[in-house]
Amino acid sequence: MYEDLDDVELIVLSWDEPEAFGVLFERHGESLIGYFARRTLDAEAAAELTAETFAQAFASRRRFRNKGLGGAGWIYGIARHQLGRFFRTGGVDSRARRRLGMPEREVSTEDYERIEELIDFEQVGRAIGRAFSLLSDEQREALTLRVIDGRSYREVAEALRCTEETARARVSRGLRRLASHLETPSLEPGR
Amino acid sequence: MSSIAYLADVRGDLLDAGRREFRRRRGRRTVGLGDRFSTRSIVAVATVMTLFAAGTLGWFVTRNGTLEIRTSGEAGDDAARGNATLARPMPSPAPDAFEGFRFPEWSLPHASLDVTTQNQRGPADVAAGAILSELSRVIRTAELGLEIPPESFGDRFAQVIDVAANNDGFVATSTSRERSGNVTMRVPAGNFTQTLQDLRALGDVEVQTIQGRDVTAEYVDLRARLRIAKSRREVLLRLMDRATSIEQTIRVQNALDETQLRIEEFQGQLRFLDNRTSLATIQVHLREEGVEVAAEIDTPSIPTAFERSVAGFVGVIAAVVIGLGYVIPIALLAALAWFVWTRVRVRRRAV
Numbered sequence: 001m002y003e004d005l006d007d008v009e010l011i012v013l014s015w016d017e018p019e020a021f022g023v024l025f026e027r028h029g030e031s032l033i034g035y036f037a038r039r040t041l042d043a044e045a046a047a048e049l050t051a052e053t054f055a056q057a058f059a060s061r062r063r064f065r066n067k068g069l070g071g072a073g074w075i076y077g078i079a080r081h082q083l084g085r086f087f088r089t090g091g092v093d094s095r096a097r098r099r100l101g102m103p104e105r106e107v108s109t110e111d112y113e114r115i116e117e118l119i120d121f122e123q124v125g126r127a128i129g130r131a132f133s134l135l136s137d138e139q140r141e142a143l144t145l146r147v148i149d150g151r152s153y154r155e156v157a158e159a160l161r162c163t164e165e166t167a168r169a170r171v172s173r174g175l176r177r178l179a180s181h182l183e184t185p186s187l188e189p190g191r
Numbered sequence: 192m193s194s195i196a197y198l199a200d201v202r203g204d205l206l207d208a209g210r211r212e213f214r215r216r217r218g219r220r221t222v223g224l225g226d227r228f229s230t231r232s233i234v235a236v237a238t239v240m241t242l243f244a245a246g247t248l249g250w251f252v253t254r255n256g257t258l259e260i261r262t263s264g265e266a267g268d269d270a271a272r273g274n275a276t277l278a279r280p281m282p283s284p285a286p287d288a289f290e291g292f293r294f295p296e297w298s299l300p301h302a303s304l305d306v307t308t309q310n311q312r313g314p315a316d317v318a319a320g321a322i323l324s325e326l327s328r329v330i331r332t333a334e335l336g337l338e339i340p341p342e343s344f345g346d347r348f349a350q351v352i353d354v355a356a357n358n359d360g361f362v363a364t365s366t367s368r369e370r371s372g373n374v375t376m377r378v379p380a381g382n383f384t385q386t387l388q389d390l391r392a393l394g395d396v397e398v399q400t401i402q403g404r405d406v407t408a409e410y411v412d413l414r415a416r417l418r419i420a421k422s423r424r425e426v427l428l429r430l431m432d433r434a435t436s437i438e439q440t441i442r443v444q445n446a447l448d449e450t451q452l453r454i455e456e457f458q459g460q461l462r463f464l465d466n467r468t469s470l471a472t473i474q475v476h477l478r479e480e481g482v483e484v485a486a487e488i489d490t491p492s493i494p495t496a497f498e499r500s501v502a503g504f505v506g507v508i509a510a511v512v513i514g515l516g517y518v519i520p521i522a523l524l525a526a527l528a529w530f531v532w533t534r535v536r537v538r539r540r541a542v
Contacts, residue, residue, distance in 0.1 A: 018209020022202055029198045051201045058205050100208035102201075111197045 007071020011064050021061065025054055028075055034118035035076070039083060041124075043115035047107045048092040053079045055096035131181030139174030146171045241522075245514030252513055328410040328464055331383050331471035333401045337394035337478070344370050344479050347393050351376075351475050354389040358382040360470070370479040375472065383471040390475055397478075410464050417457040424450045 002010060002023040014021035029050060036046035056078050064074060085093055094104075107115070132140060138160070145156045146167075157167040193199060339347045348367055351374050355362050360378030367373075378386045387401075427447045434440040 014209070016213070018206050018213065021209060022206050025198075025202045025205060026193065029202065030193045030195065033195065033198065047195075047197045050198070051204075054201065054205060055208075058208065097204075100205070101211065102204040102208060105197055105200050105204070107197050111195050114195050 008066050011061055011071050011074070014058075014061055018058075021058055024071060024075075028072060029054070030118070032075065032079060033115060035079060036083065037115050037119045038124070040086065041119060043112045043119075044107050045086065045092055046115055047105075047111065048094075049079070049082050049086060051102070051105065052093055052096055053082050055100055055102060056082070059096050059099055127182060128178075131178050134181055135174050135177055139170050139177065142167055142170035143174040143178070147175075241518060242511055245518045246507060246511040247514065248517050249510030249512065249514030252517070253510060328406045328468040329380070330404040330406055330464075330467045331380055331402070332404075332473070333383070333387060333399070333471070334474045334476070335387065335390055335396065335400075336398035336476045337390070338397050338480055339394040339477055341370075341479050341481065344372065344477060347477055348372055348374070350393055351390065351477065354386060354393070358386040358389070360386065363472075370482045372477050374475045374477070376475070377470040377472055380469055380471050383473075386471075386473060390473070394477070398476075406464055406468065410461070410468075413457050413461050413464070417454060417461065420450055420454045420457060424454065 002013070002020050005013065005020070005023075007024060007027070010020045010024045010027075014024065032053060033046050033050040036049040037043060040046055040049070053075065057075050064071075066074075069077070082093060097104075132143075135143065142156060142160060145151050145159055146153070151159070153164050153167050153171075156171070157164045160167060160170075162170075337347075344367075348365075352362055352365070355374075355376040355378060358378045359382060360376050363375045363377050365372065365374040376386075391399075424447065427443055427450060431440065431443045431447065434443055
């Protein structure tokens, strides 16, 4: 019944007909959980973030104004906000779910596996390898010693024959650069 | 449908929440503001509306004189002792109407005090009362807005001037347009009340403002200073006779000049007060029925503009504060009524 409607129409219709929101959820739920999973690498957090994002979208659907981003853009805007909060606080917000009276849900073992499939670790590994190769030799060497081998900065400095401050700076810059490469859309399947 | 059971559960929870909300709203039968606007917007709009309503109410209240209604009439000198503002419509003159706002010090030098002192106090007190009465100085001013019948402006304007003359007064300034005009007259303070009465008979009183500024203390103070300055002048004159050198003479002469200047200043101020208190000032605005009098435009100046802006600022704040005094109790009562009503409704449903 609602399948032919676009996202904006579904949101507007859902003011009085919650079923329309259900269709919107079906349309974007799985891609959103994948979005969160690839960024958090944590299936449980991704599931909760998805639930909270949709709960917040549902609670504020009457305030939705189409600013040219469409319904999906609006939902992903809320998702980015949730993700930022998650990285800042280390936990998933649950206010919208509580406000709507939604129960807490456990993520089953089967769901864990399905969500992790969405992460596509193989692709993540390839992306990390690609990003790693884009670092300078010094940064790559410093990161390998510090992050992969788990050696102290003094040992890293001795191995690289530089001061400890320089070793710290190389590791820090390397991590930042790695993170920036990993933020590229190459991790987004289908994009 | 997704293969992830968690998502299916969440979808079901959302639909349940939607159904609950739908049932709640159907119970309410109306779409809540909270559904369309954020709480912050509602609070902001409600605050602005409340302040606006309070300001309007305060302005209305102060403008229409509900707080300022003080009437006038046959109250005689009492009217001249205080500020009295009367908004239309003016009722028939009411005796003793100024009883409510007599300032304490005004009752000191007047006849009522004389009577009580004669009954209860000795001759010395009576003498003191008589001196106070003699010294009593009140500057009386009044402003009267009269609406007169159509086509009668010429006659009434002439009658206003006659009223001034009949009460031993004179017209200080007058301006007249085709069907409206202003007259400023000075009349002896003793004829103030009678003059106002005569003027009120010429038309319907729209606005009447009577002010009485008691300058007795200022007057007494000036007289004392004058007396001291005169004594000082006597002393200096005697010193002048004794001066033996040019330097001494110059010093005493300078002091004498300064004292003489002060004496003349005091005398000038006393003369001014005498004039202002012996002659009352009455401004009369005549307007034929149906004629709108254009607001007089003063010559614009920065100080005037600044004063007006300050007065406007204070006026708006005052109006809002006054209005809040009305709005808050009404809002509290309304909130209480709403609270009781919702409780009753809930109980009825529960039965």
